[in-house]
Amino acid sequence: MILNLVPRFLCWDDVDPARHPFDRDSAEQVVRSLGPARCVPTRPEVPFADPVMADWTRGEADPWADAMSYALVEHYGSWSVGWRWAHDEGDFGGGPVGHWCCPRDSITTPEETLPRVVAALCEWREWVESLAGWFEAYPLDLDDVEEQRILWECAARSLILQVTDRTGCGSGWYGHCRQVLTWFLSRWGVAPEVAEELVEEAIGGRFRSWTGPDGVVVDDVAERLALSLRPDDRAGSDQPLPDHLESWLAVRATVPWQDVQYRDTGGPVTPSSDGAAQDVRAIDAAVDPRRGEGLLAALELARADAERGARLDFELLRGWQRHVLDAAQAPPFRSLPAFAKGGRERYGMAPDTRARLDACLAESGIDTDPSLPLTARAARAYLDVCFFHPFDDGNARSAFLALVFVLAREGVALDDVLLIRRVTFHADSPQDALTLARYIDLHIVETRRKASSPGS
Structure with missing residues (x-):
């Protein structure tokens, strides 16, 4: 898998709907106009455990899905690679997309496969747009962290719960949760590399595959994340962080x-x-x-x-x-x-x-x-x-x-x-x-x- 086709490396600027227009009504026409749409492989009628299926997956299905991702990126931009970020143990694991699983399972016939691509693309876009709406619902200001501490906590808690609901807390769901929280901090002015560190520190490895987080853990992560924007408060200091x-x-x-x-x-x-x-x-x-x-x-x-x-x-x-x-x-x-x-x-x-x-x-x-x-x-x-x-x-x-x-x-x-x-x-x-x-x-x-x- 080529690195720039992996959605977990997307930053908020890559996916921000305000920066990347998308027309749902024309999505099917666009997908069918792309080169890979003219050569969709047909899945062999053999059991999944059959070696023939493994050969077909490696030799035809996987390369075709990568080619479709490339074509979508060239047309729409890098945000579109998320169309394959399936739930559970799909292509990338722990994602928010339910209309696609993986090339072996999701590629059947051209008549069935292309509509799945369109549905997965639109589902991913809808999810990103919903996140943008949640971000805008909490317009936060780094210059006024002290007064907005509760809002930061509420925003983080809500986003964690949104991700758990959307991913179903399957395999590796916490990777996308970290990404969403990083996107949120980036949206409101925290440098992306710093946001990643703060989120990683706040979660502290406590999220697990196939397990929804306990409410106490969610509250603690949200609180830690809000406090991390003013680390001096964690030490009990009343003095603001120096310039x-x-x-x-x-x-x-x-x-x-x-x-x-x-x-x-x-x-x-x-x-x-x-x-x-x-x-x-x-x-x-x-x-x-x-x-x-x-x-x-x-x-x-x-x-x-x-x-x-x-x-x-x-x-x-x-x-x-x-x-x-x-x-x-x-x-x-x-x-x-x-x-x-x-x-x-x-x-x-x-x-x-x-x-x-x-x-x-x-x-x-x-x-x-x-x-x-x-x-x-x-x-x-x-x-x-x-x-x-x-x-x-x-x-x-x-x-x-x-x-x-x-x-x-x-x-x-x-x-x-x-x-x-x-x-x-x-x-x-x-x-x-x-x-x-x-x-x-x-x-x-x-x-x-x-x-x-x-x-x-």
Whole structure:
């Protein structure tokens, strides 16, 4: 199964009905016009346990269902892959669709199969539209979490119950439940990767296949999820979560960047291998091929911008981010406070936040402070993007691109980025900032050594 045909990887932007029009009245005509509709396989009249059935399923039925998913995605968009997310142990397990099970069971004859595809597609769309209605019924504001705590809990509880009812609590139903709660948080301004962490922590592995959750557990999950948006409350504190962007700016101004004993002597370096691209292929592409392709395209663009001597600012970042997020348009600056590290860091939002980011990024060039080593300027730019958190999604990748750009602008590339992309840095820690600078310095030194000694 190809990863981008698996519905559990869909985010809210992928399925939001407001972003993706759909006409039910023409759905049957559309399905019958697609290429796979002209070559529907016919199920052999043998018992399911017969080896002939297994061969037919692998050789004809499964490929046909994948081909139909591809065709629907090309016509309607990625949201449509959910048409096969069947109940129980169907194609993907634990889904909300009852009109489809799996290729072996649901593909019979062309006359019966195509109407099933149409019905499953419309059923999936109806479910997504009903979720959108539930989301809009709880218009929540991250800036006013304290006053809306009960509403957050009510919304989470209602959504869990909606999913249990729709899926029947069959095999793996909790996967879609996690997804729906993540979609809800994303709809109201929580970054998707943070929303996933918060939902996972709130559920805590307590949902089970073939078992509906106890009411006490549902209430506890809803409460935990609401509290996780203000983690300080869980510790019994009456103080609001601090603005970690302001914490970073205070740290940034006091870090003794020049005092670090950098080992690299400076100057351009060409690596024996492209460590940044290799890391993207090994990590990002393994998670999702589209994610890997997007980040590689952004990486290539960032290096081209560095070669032409572009200035690092938000406009440059958002040009790369369009590829990172595989978006039709360059994404805007976030409009709400942002959260990271499972909600433990909050980055505030003010009218001048974008302008302050641009001012910080402008300091990444050698012309602004020739006495500041490249490693320090690259580390600072990376952390600026992390803690200004300018986008609703993909900020860690954006920070990585900014670091690559700063280095590339002075003719430096790395053959390894392990210490840069695998370590978490905190906004309020001066030591973390210096640690990142040392890591970059180490990678440059090692890259230079290997480049001068091939085969080492």
